[in-house]
Amino acid sequence: MPHDYLKDKIFRFVVTDPEGATDLIKIYESTLSNYETHINIQEQRIIELEARLNQNSSNSSFPPSRDIYPPNKNKTDDENKTNNKNNKSDKGNKGNKGNKGNKGNKGNKGNKGNKGNKNRNTSLRNKSGKKVGGQQGHKGTTLELNNNPHETSNIEVNTCPCGNDLSDVESEKYIRRQVFDTPPVDPRITEFRAEIKYCPKCGRRIVGPFPENVNQTVQYGDNLKANALYIKNQIFTSYEKEKTYFIDQYCISISPATLIAFEKNAHKTLNKFEYDLREELIKSSVLNADETGLRVIGERWWLHSIGNEHLTLYAVHPKRGSVATDEMGVLPQYDGVLVHDFWVGYSKYNCTHSYCNAHIMRELNGVWEGYKQNWAKDMIDLYKQIYHYLFIEDRKDPLELEKFRIKYMKIIESGFKENPPPAEKKAGQRGRVKNSKPFNLLVRLRDYEEDILRFMYNSLVAVIL
DSSP, rough: OOHHHHHHHHHHHHOOOHHHHHHHHHHHHHHHHHHHHHHHHHHHHHHHHHHHHTTTTTTSSGGGGGGGOOOTTTSSSHHHHHHHHHHOOOOHHHHHHOSSSSOOOTTOOOTOOSSSSOOOOOOSOOOOOOSSSSSOOOOOOOOOOOOSSSSOOOOOOOOTSOOOBBBTTTTOOOOOOOOOOOOOOOOOOOOOOOEEEEEETTOOOOOOOOOTOOOOSSSSOOOHHHHHHHHHSSSOOOOHHHHHHHHHHHOOOOOHHHHHHHHHHHHTTHHHHHHHHHHHTOOSEEEEEEEEEEEEEEEEEEEEEEEEESOEEEEEEESSSSSHHHHHHHGGGGEEEEESSGGGGGGSSSSEEEOHHHHHHHHHHHHHHOOOOOHHHHHHHHHHHHHHIIISSSSHHHHHHHHHHHHHHHHHHHHHHHHHOOOOOTTOOOOOOOOOOOHHHHHHHHTTTTTTTTTHTTTSSSOOO
C-alpha cells in the first residue's frame, strides 16, 4: 500500500536523522499554515463574490432596474426553454453581451438565464396573508351620476310595438344614463383686435392695449404651453414624442426647439416659487435628502432631492456631494432633523441627523442573504418589533424603548463575535486593511446608534420597512 510505504519511510527517516526530520516537520507546518491562510482568504472571497451576485434592490443600493430575475418556478423547464427561444429573437438593443435573450438592458451583462421570465418582487414587505384586491372597508372610486350634466339628450318614445301612437302620452319617469367623455380636441384660436384711433383734439395715435401675455402676431396660448410642460416633465416623454402628440391630437406641429423654449420660460417664471419653496423647506422640522445617478448627454450626473411630507426640491448636478447640495440653498441654513443615508456629503451640515432605516434594512438583508449571519436576521426582526410597537400598537413607554435599545446593542455585540476585527497590517503592507461588509455595517450601527434609533423618540421621523 502506498500509504504504508510512506509511513514506513517517514519512520525510518525520523530514526536515522532526527534533526533533519524536525526541520522537515517545521517546513511542513509552515506550508500547511500558509495553505490554511490562503484557503481562508479564498473562502472569504467566494462568500463576497456570491453575495455580490445575489445583490438586488432589496438588499443593496441597486435600483430596481438592475434586479436580476430567475426563471419562473411556476413554469415547467420546457415552458421556460420556449420563452428563452422566443426571446432570442428580441435583439433590438445591442450592448448587453451577457444576456442573450434580453438585449434591451445594458446594465445586466452577466445573466444569461434571464430571458423574458416574470419579474420577481424584491419588496422588503412581508406577505400580509390577505386576499388580492380591495380589502373590507376600503372606499373604492367609481363613476357616479352627476346632477349637473353639461348636455342632456332626451330619447323619445313615440310609438308602441302594438302600433298605437304615444306622442301625446306623458312620460311616467326617466331612466338616466351618463357618459363621461373628453371635449373635442380641436385647437381654439382667439383673435385679438386692438383698435387704432386718432384723437380729434390733439391728433395723437392711440392703440388699444393687448393682454400682457399676447405679445406676438401669432403665438401659442398658455393652456397649450401648460399641456406641453405637463407631458414633458410629469409624463416624462421625449421632445419628439411630444411633438407627435400635438400633431396627432391637435394637428399642430411644434418643433422641439419651441418646446424647449416653453421650459426655459417656465423656469424663469417659477423663480419666485422656487425661492418660496426653499424658505418653506428650511423651516421644516424634518427633511429627507437623497440622490440618484442619471445620464446627461452620456455623462454621469446626479439628481438630488430635498423634501418633506408635502414639498420637494429637485436639482440635477454633475457632482454627487455637498457641492451640489450647497448650491440647492437649503441644507447650509437648516437646523432641523435631516434623514439620509450614510453618504458622507450629508454629515458636514450642522443639523440633527437621522439615518434612513430603509437603507439599513436593505444592507441587513444583504448580510443575511449573502453571508447567512444570524445577527443580521435578529436585527431585521428587532426593527419589525419596534415598528409594530410604535405604529401598530401606538405605544411609546420609555422603559420599553430602553429595552429595545439594549437588545439593539446586544445584537451588535453578537455580530462582532461573528465578524472579529481584521488582522493588523503587516510590515511593509500598503493601503488600509480591507474590512468585510458585515463588519463595516456593524461599526456604523454601533457608532451611530443615537441617529439610527432617532425614529423611536421623534415621532416626526418616518419609518419605512
